[in-house]
Amino acid sequence: MQSSQGSALPARAGAPAVQAHELTKTYPGDVTALSGMSLTVEAGTVFGLLGPNGAGKSTTVKILTTLARPDSGSATVAGHDALRHPDRVRRAIGVVAQKSGADPMATGRENLQLQGRLYGLRGTDLTRRVDELLERFDLAEAGKRQVKGYSGGMQRRLDVALGLVHRPEVLFLDEPTTGLDPEARTAMWDEIARLAGDEGLTILLTTHYLEEADRLAERIAIVDRGRVVVEGTPDALKGELRGDAVHLELRAQAQDADVLRAALAALPGVHEVLIDGRRISVRTEDGAAAVPALLAALERAGAAVAAATVARPSLDDVYLRYAGRRFSEAEAAHDTPHAELVTAGGAR
Amino acid sequence: MNTMTESLAQNWFMTQRQLKVIVRQPAYLVMMLVQPAIWLFLFGNLFKKVVELGGFGTTTYLDYLVPGIVVMSALSSSMWAGMGTLEEIERGTLNRFLTTPVSRGALMNANVVQNGVSTALQSVIIVLLGKLGGADYPGGITGLVVLILASVLLGAIFGALSNAMGMLVRQRESIIGVNTFLMLPLTFLSTAFMAPAQMPGWMQSIADWNPVNWAMVVGRSAMADNPDWGLVLSRGGGLLVLTVVAVWLSTRTFRSYQKSV
Ligand SMILES: Nc1ncnc2c1ncn2[C@@H]1O[C@H](COP(=O)(O)OP(=O)(O)O)[C@@H](O)[C@H]1O
Numbered sequence: 001m002q003s004s005q006g007s008a009l010p011a012r013a014g015a016p017a018v019q020a021h022e023l024t025k026t027y028p029g030d031v032t033a034l035s036g037m038s039l040t041v042e043a044g045t046v047f048g049l050l051g052p053n054g055a056g057k058s059t060t061v062k063i064l065t066t067l068a069r070p071d072s073g074s075a076t077v078a079g080h081d082a083l084r085h086p087d088r089v090r091r092a093i094g095v096v097a098q099k100s101g102a103d104p105m106a107t108g109r110e111n112l113q114l115q116g117r118l119y120g121l122r123g124t125d126l127t128r129r130v131d132e133l134l135e136r137f138d139l140a141e142a143g144k145r146q147v148k149g150y151s152g153g154m155q156r157r158l159d160v161a162l163g164l165v166h167r168p169e170v171l172f173l174d175e176p177t178t179g180l181d182p183e184a185r186t187a188m189w190d191e192i193a194r195l196a197g198d199e200g201l202t203i204l205l206t207t208h209y210l211e212e213a214d215r216l217a218e219r220i221a222i223v224d225r226g227r228v229v230v231e232g233t234p235d236a237l238k239g240e241l242r243g244d245a246v247h248l249e250l251r252a253q254a255q256d257a258d259v260l261r262a263a264l265a266a267l268p269g270v271h272e273v274l275i276d277g278r279r280i281s282v283r284t285e286d287g288a289a290a291v292p293a294l295l296a297a298l299e300r301a302g303a304a305v306a307a308a309t310v311a312r313p314s315l316d317d318v319y320l321r322y323a324g325r326r327f328s329e330a331e332a333a334h335d336t337p338h339a340e341l342v343t344a345g346g347a348r
Numbered sequence: 349m350n351t352m353t354e355s356l357a358q359n360w361f362m363t364q365r366q367l368k369v370i371v372r373q374p375a376y377l378v379m380m381l382v383q384p385a386i387w388l389f390l391f392g393n394l395f396k397k398v399v400e401l402g403g404f405g406t407t408t409y410l411d412y413l414v415p416g417i418v419v420m421s422a423l424s425s426s427m428w429a430g431m432g433t434l435e436e437i438e439r440g441t442l443n444r445f446l447t448t449p450v451s452r453g454a455l456m457n458a459n460v461v462q463n464g465v466s467t468a469l470q471s472v473i474i475v476l477l478g479k480l481g482g483a484d485y486p487g488g489i490t491g492l493v494v495l496i497l498a499s500v501l502l503g504a505i506f507g508a509l510s511n512a513m514g515m516l517v518r519q520r521e522s523i524i525g526v527n528t529f530l531m532l533p534l535t536f537l538s539t540a541f542m543a544p545a546q547m548p549g550w551m552q553s554i555a556d557w558n559p560v561n562w563a564m565v566v567g568r569s570a571m572a573d574n575p576d577w578g579l580v581l582s583r584g585g586g587l588l589v590l591t592v593v594a595v596w597l598s599t600r601t602f603r604s605y606q607k608s609v
């Protein structure tokens with residue numbers, strides 16, 4: 001039994017809304033989910049946790065939302081210690097988990113009412129709040145029906161509404177658009193952007209869509225293998241990568257990667273060369289103009305090129321640079337390929 | 349709101365939700381009622397003549413059978429409670445509740461109360477069906493109430509254990525396996541169909557330790573012409589203790605669930 005009071009203490013002004021310090025977590029079977037996850041989310045901002053499947057995003061969210069306990073490390077949410085005072089944290093946060101969590105046998109309205117009651121809302125306050133949310137998430141009609149008949153988009157909107165019933169200080173959104181069709185995804189993006197505009201709401205969002213993080217988050221942390229590999233604003237992250245990316249695909253595996261690397265790095269304007277089997281990524285000034293010289297250099301080194309593409313820096317490139325592998329490869333390594341991911345990241 | 353009222357309110361909200369789920373699954377309700385009716389009919393006819401062997405305390409087998417079927421039905425429907433919990437886990441509903449201020453106790457109690465209500469309802473229907481079939485209940489309303497209470501307790505024990513198992517092993521197959529394995533031995537190593545006097549000695553000894561049998565003993569003793577209240581109290585007390593232990597255990601499993609979530 002928990003106290004229903006003494007929890008509404010607002011986070012101290014200026015203090016971060018969420019702080020995780022060196023969280024580690026190993027699941028039974030020796031699966032390392034987190035290996036030193038640290039992050040800080042300033043109050044009133046949207047923070048994106050970006051990473052491929054299996055990177056540890058959901059585990060981080062589960063710990064911060066008091067569902068799971070880390071093996072070591074500490075976490076503060078809305079000014080409360082998540083490990084020592086989970087009950088206080090629960091009152092201050094809204095959670096939209098990766099899995100829906102709505103009761104399919106109940107109507108949308110009943111789901112919201114129950115959720116509100118669990119936070120102590122009663123009577124007309126509750127009714128008003130539920131009406132307001134149903135309206136806002138375009139569920140006014142659907143609210144009368146059982147959730148099991150909802151479309152994916154409707155269900156996700158209800159999930160977000162459930163997370164907002166009690167006007168939380170911090171909202172956790174774990175992959176809010178995964179599995180939605182493009183139309184529903186765009187609508188959800190608009191909704192999240194609107195929420196972010198709401199006074200004071202802090203949002204921690206996880207996603208494996210590069211585009212989503214780029215679009216919604218003010219700050220992004222790229223997660224790989226259970227820890228943050230780099231963090232910053234999307235622009236700063238992309239800006240760190242000077243020039244364009246030229247991706248080259250060889251006909252055959254490079255004989256001697258070092259020779260190729262040296263040959264390419266010697267060209268004017270080339271900042272960085274990454275060779276990974278048959279794939280070469282070159283960071284260079286004015287990519288389009290650099291392609292002929294790159295091809296010629298490879299030719300001289302005896303490597304035949306099958307394809308070449310030029311891209312403006314994307315978060316995929318940031319990921320490649322800091323995690324040392326491509327987003328799509330990291331996904332494949334986790335054995336859950338997501339085809340959309342490649343296009344989402346490569347579209348820019 | 350003070351803590352006590354809030355806690356009671358939470359228990360009520362969660363229970364209400366569970367009851368709605370049951371009411372909205374008419375197929376489930378029908379099954380819950382049709383199955384005991386079939387048992388009553390089949391076993392009632394199959395074993396009709398065993399009553400002539402003596403030791404049943406009645407000359408009509410149906411009189412003897414009704415409490416047996418009531419308890420057997422309580423067992424068989426409660427054993428599957430873990431399936432519901434498993435579904436809630438897979439769907440993410442349990443996790444959603446666990447991140448709200450609702451207490452773990454309220455979550456578990458809701459299961460127990462819902463289970464109790466369905467068991468009581470089912471028991472009443474079986475008693476009525478028995479009456480329609482011509483069964484006699486010499487212990488009157490008191491006896492019947494005690495029988496229903498005993499079956500509710502038994503349902504709570506197995507419901508709580510099933511829930512705990514759902515949360516711990518998280519596999520449908522395990523629940524199915526354990527239930528199929530336990531259901532028949534638990535029923536046949538009891539006095540559900542056969543008077544103790546007609547059972548082999550070793551079976552009687554096992555039945556003495558079988559909580560399913562305790563529930564039947566409690567029911568039958570209270571329903572007799574001349575109730576043996578000592579027996580009702582001792583076996584009923586045993587059921588009560590087991591209920592408390594099982595519910596406590598299943599609430600504890602939230603902790604191990606939290607480790608694996
Ligand atoms: N409940 C669990 N039991 C065992 N392993 C888990 C569990 N949850 C996650 N994992 C493992 O931990 C790692 C991180 O998972 P997760 O945090 O879900 O990643 P993400 O959300 O970034 O896809 C993965 O290897 C995953 O398989």
Ligand SMILES: [Mg+2]
Nearest residue numbers: 057058098175
């Ligand atoms: Mg995840």
